[in-house]
Amino acid sequence: MVVYQGKGVYGAVAVGKVSVFSRNSADVRRMTVDDTEKELARVETAKEMAAQQLEEIHSKALKEVGEANAEIFEVHLMMLDDEDYNDSIKSIIETQKVNAEYAVAVTADNFAEMFSSMDDAYMQARAADVKDISDRLISCLMGGGKTENSSDEKMIICADDLAPSETVSLDKEKVLAFVTAFGSSNSHTAILARNMNIPAVISAGEDFLKNIHDGDMLIVDGHTGQLIVSPDDATIAKYVEKQAEDARKKQLLQELKGKENVTVDGTKINIFANIGGVGSIGSVLANDAGGIGLFRSEFLYLESEDYPTEEQQFSAYRKVLESMAGKKVIIRTLDIGADKQIDYFDLEKEDNPALGLRAVRICLTRPEIFKTQLRALFRASAFGDLGIMFPMITSVSEVEKCLAVCEEVKAELKNDGIKFNENTEVGIMIETPAAAVISDLLAPMVDFFSVGTNDLTQYTLACDRQNAKLEPFVDTHHEAVLRLIEMSAKNAHKNGTWIGICGELAADLTLTETFMRMGIDELSVSPPYVLPLREKVRSLDLSK
Amino acid sequence: MKEFTYIIEDEIGIHARPAGNLVKLIKTFSSTVTIEKEGKPPVSGTALMKIMGLGVKCGDTVKFTITGDDEEAALQQIAEFMDANL
Numbered sequence: 001m002v003v004y005q006g007k008g009v010y011g012a013v014a015v016g017k018v019s020v021f022s023r024n025s026a027d028v029r030r031m032t033v034d035d036t037e038k039e040l041a042r043v044e045t046a047k048e049m050a051a052q053q054l055e056e057i058h059s060k061a062l063k064e065v066g067e068a069n070a071e072i073f074e075v076h077l078m079m080l081d082d083e084d085y086n087d088s089i090k091s092i093i094e095t096q097k098v099n100a101e102y103a104v105a106v107t108a109d110n111f112a113e114m115f116s117s118m119d120d121a122y123m124q125a126r127a128a129d130v131k132d133i134s135d136r137l138i139s140c141l142m143g144g145g146k147t148e149n150s151s152d153e154k155m156i157i158c159a160d161d162l163a164p165s166e167t168v169s170l171d172k173e174k175v176l177a178f179v180t181a182f183g184s185s186n187s188h189t190a191i192l193a194r195n196m197n198i199p200a201v202i203s204a205g206e207d208f209l210k211n212i213h214d215g216d217m218l219i220v221d222g223h224t225g226q227l228i229v230s231p232d233d234a235t236i237a238k239y240v241e242k243q244a245e246d247a248r249k250k251q252l253l254q255e256l257k258g259k260e261n262v263t264v265d266g267t268k269i270n271i272f273a274n275i276g277g278v279g280s281i282g283s284v285l286a287n288d289a290g291g292i293g294l295f296r297s298e299f300l301y302l303e304s305e306d307y308p309t310e311e312q313q314f315s316a317y318r319k320v321l322e323s324m325a326g327k328k329v330i331i332r333t334l335d336i337g338a339d340k341q342i343d344y345f346d347l348e349k350e351d352n353p354a355l356g357l358r359a360v361r362i363c364l365t366r367p368e369i370f371k372t373q374l375r376a377l378f379r380a381s382a383f384g385d386l387g388i389m390f391p392m393i394t395s396v397s398e399v400e401k402c403l404a405v406c407e408e409v410k411a412e413l414k415n416d417g418i419k420f421n422e423n424t425e426v427g428i429m430i431e432t433p434a435a436a437v438i439s440d441l442l443a444p445m446v447d448f449f450s451v452g453t454n455d456l457t458q459y460t461l462a463c464d465r466q467n468a469k470l471e472p473f474v475d476t477h478h479e480a481v482l483r484l485i486e487m488s489a490k491n492a493h494k495n496g497t498w499i500g501i502c503g504e505l506a507a508d509l510t511l512t513e514t515f516m517r518m519g520i521d522e523l524s525v526s527p528p529y530v531l532p533l534r535e536k537v538r539s540l541d542l543s544k
Numbered sequence: 545m546k547e548f549t550y551i552i553e554d555e556i557g558i559h560a561r562p563a564g565n566l567v568k569l570i571k572t573f574s575s576t577v578t579i580e581k582e583g584k585p586p587v588s589g590t591a592l593m594k595i596m597g598l599g600v601k602c603g604d605t606v607k608f609t610i611t612g613d614d615e616e617a618a619l620q621q622i623a624e625f626m627d628a629n630l
Contacts, residue, residue, distance in 0.1 A: 075564035082592045118599050
């Protein structure tokens, strides 16, 4: 059993036998010719043949990967027809008096060189497209097309690299997975594999390719990029189970993706996702969350050696908002202290950190840190639908202070002529019993509430979250906590404020009905729970 | 002769697919179209690989120069295409 590491481009698992992809490696030789007219005519005939093949691939791609992804083959057709490309072939044949194959190969190298020398990863990847059409043209000149996998068994295709046309030409019914030794995740092959829903790992390395042979057993894990050659039975069993789990998820996804979060009687609720870094946006979108209900901004501070600058924060927030393309994104301001410590903040050691200087309390005692974050947030608000949320609120005066800093920041930005969204929603976490009890006073001050059930439970039941011995005393469904949530919901709605839940209880399917009956407007859960929660919502009937 | 400039808003710039579609559009006119990126010599609007080779990125300004019988219509449609796609 040998393990190789590549980059997964489509998250799924395949277990099966290897077929090493071989192409008719056309050895192009330089030959001098007398009749250049004949060579030019050969190029024309080969071009027609290549164009016809590309038309066929294009229509196959249209069916299998959709219009947007099939368009690359239309571009290939246009590249084949490109004036400069053809002039170059023609001029090499005429001036050097050489065979057509050689002229195409040299032209291909020159154009590929032009793309790969560009300082842009996307354009560099286009060198592969030039090579792809040129190889096709050469193969047509040599009188043949490209060969197909003739075996009937489903195989894992391993190759040095696959051209987009090769990827699409492979019979999908016979392909379990793709593995390439090289290639970039920007390549069309990677994009196509994703759209064909085939597990794929790229950049497996040259060693992998050297040590793999036709018929070898291989596990391809598109989630982690791991490749396991000649796995033992226990490992195979483990991955077969993983495959089954993927299949269940995929089925759930297919059934529920794009569907509304609505009960049988027509009550709707928003289901958003909680994330703690820019890297998780992919899974938010893959699980079809309606927005981000809690974006923990701490990662910016935790990953940094010093206070992150306004620019660093702005570009991270902007990226999240742009990636979510107009969907709601609620970013929680810095929540450290208690169990989350950062060296450069130089916080004093406390006897009782959970009841100590944390979250918004730090922000209000160190306004320069708070202001930097709020400036970055408001600047990012111009790039999507942002909500700003303050953690650990216990009083009206804290909210007043937070809002005053917001107004100060907005006035500054206006003064500097920097654009931001004037209507950016501002909200607070309900995670202390105090906030819930005075929610009637807090609701008119803000646009939304978000209940943090983990802290709310810890503070209501006086049970330290970190202490495992207290578990028998922590009833996560404690009536006191549920009443506080219900009270907050009532007070929110009386004041036209919306209310969500972003703590762990939001993902507790046994409470979904209770929360919906309270009129909770939004539940925010970690991305893998979005669809199971949607399934639960759709099964409920609140009229009964 | 007609001219117009356009600032690219698309995040990855004039990449393969829009370049292909742009060439396809330009080929429907009888006018000669050139595309110029600041600091580089202008290229023909029907030369796909040269357009891709310009490496036009988000925020770059490109200048179109259109000469011919249908330059008015070409200008309008190219501008519309740029607005909608890039």
